[in-house]
Amino acid sequence: MSSFQVRQGSLNIVDATKVAARGALFVTEARFRSMLKWVWLIISIAIANPVLYLISIGLGLGSYIDQNAGSAGVDGVSYLTFLAPALLATAAIQGALDESVYPTLEGFKWNKTFFSMNATPLSGNHIAMGVFFNSLIRTVFTAIFYWLVMLAFGVLESPRAWLAIFTAVMAGAAFGALMQALAGLLENENVFFTIIDRFIIMPLFLFSGTFYPLTNMPIFLQWIGWISPLWHATELGRWLTYGSEISTTMLFVHFIFLNSILIFGLFASRRIFTRRLGK
């Protein structure tokens, strides 16, 4: 008894050139399907995160700060307006990390799905880019949602405020790509999350000029902001949402810094993924 109706054979049906050109999109498609399994959680986080933060810290703590700051405000605006662009960038980064770090650990270690992908015409480059593209989808979604909530809170003063979505996404993409590469190097993930959460994300969140201008920090702590994608995106976000003062040079510095990290992160991810799969 034959099990298959008509066997054409892979030589007739598989086109390796097509996979070489579009492989990253096939990986994105698979990652996206996996992500959809958590769609309600993702939507809940995207709503709850901005609403809770903007109310509790922005409004709650903000009213206290605004009273003391008087008419000058913080950086010339209300505390909520000052804080919101930083939280927007933070949310974008968190969204990016969720979809780049966890899938990378899963793919190399937990389920070894990257090895099954690599047994097809797909290569390490396709897999690295596919994971990145999907994390970009999540990042864009998160940033747009956050931005809409900011709009509802009335903290978007500038007509070009919508561009802050892009700078937040840029920060998410840059940080996500970098951490994806790092996750790809990891043989043992047990201490990884502790290190990332407590020694990287938390300090960056606290020391990147998120809650007060970076210049309020002692000079010997300001470097944390300088190496943090969050600070660079926050500065751009403040300029875009309420027109905080910034020099043209610094605009370029922020922009170039974020994109350099992004390019480096992607390059490193591709290399690290390819190497690890070929061991």
Added chain:
Amino acid sequence: MSQSLIHARGLTKKFGDFTAVNGIDFDVVKGESFGLLGPNGAGKSTAMRMIGATSQRTSGELTILDKDPEKFGPQIRAHLGVVPQQDNLDTQLSVTENLYIYGRYFGLNRKFLKGKIEELLAFAQLEEKRNAKVESLSGGMKRRLTIARALVSEPEILMLDEPTTGLDPQARHILWDRLFRLKEDGVTLLITTHFMDEAEQLCDRLVVMDKGSIMAEGSPAQLIKDYSTKEVLEVRFGSERNSQMANDLRQLCERIEELPDRILMYTEDGEELLERVYKKGFHPKTSLVRRSSLEDVFLRLTGRTLVD
């Protein structure tokens, strides 16, 4: 294209100082079912990863479908179906989704995959589980799904690394039946196993591997003929007396192998030998006459059993 789909000469893989595969030679021709038999750590999986065009060789020649995997990895992998030793299904996704995304990795279009998935679900007897999450499947079902997944692209060569390890006897027999059908359909199979019965069931031809090298090559029947006798008499005297008895029994047959729990006596006629054992006044606690198997071939070649 030449007759031989896989061609290896002096194929070697080293990890630092350790030589995992040590200069092996073999050819696999179209439509045959070829096995790598050996214990864990013999270098079978490493050889499979080189043939699977994911791990590069240290030295030697290797062509798959007439291409060098060092230069044409993706082009070769486009025509292979790989079943790894450890299932690496996407556990977040359903049975159908796993087949679908894997087909997409080969660039296959949705319309083709729709029909193909139905065929594969029937082949793997997973029609009723089509929407189940992979997490909820039994070990045997996961294994069948991994095999079905490897067939989604109608590969020229299906590579199975220890296909039935960890499965219960019933699940193994279902799987063997599925693989046998593929063989009948003309799919070239490359199988590694440390189960001699599996090798005997599925392989037209095989190589026996140990410590990275090939010890012997041939069909299962030929190997048994060359390296063993027709029958084997297994006797047990209890673990303390076995080694003492082995010396006394040695003169009664062609060859003897002493294992911790039993003595194997190689002969053309097991019943006749057992009679002679009794006549000499030896009384084993238990005795069993059986045909020689690949296990005996391996024991002869290496002095060790396949499963430690």
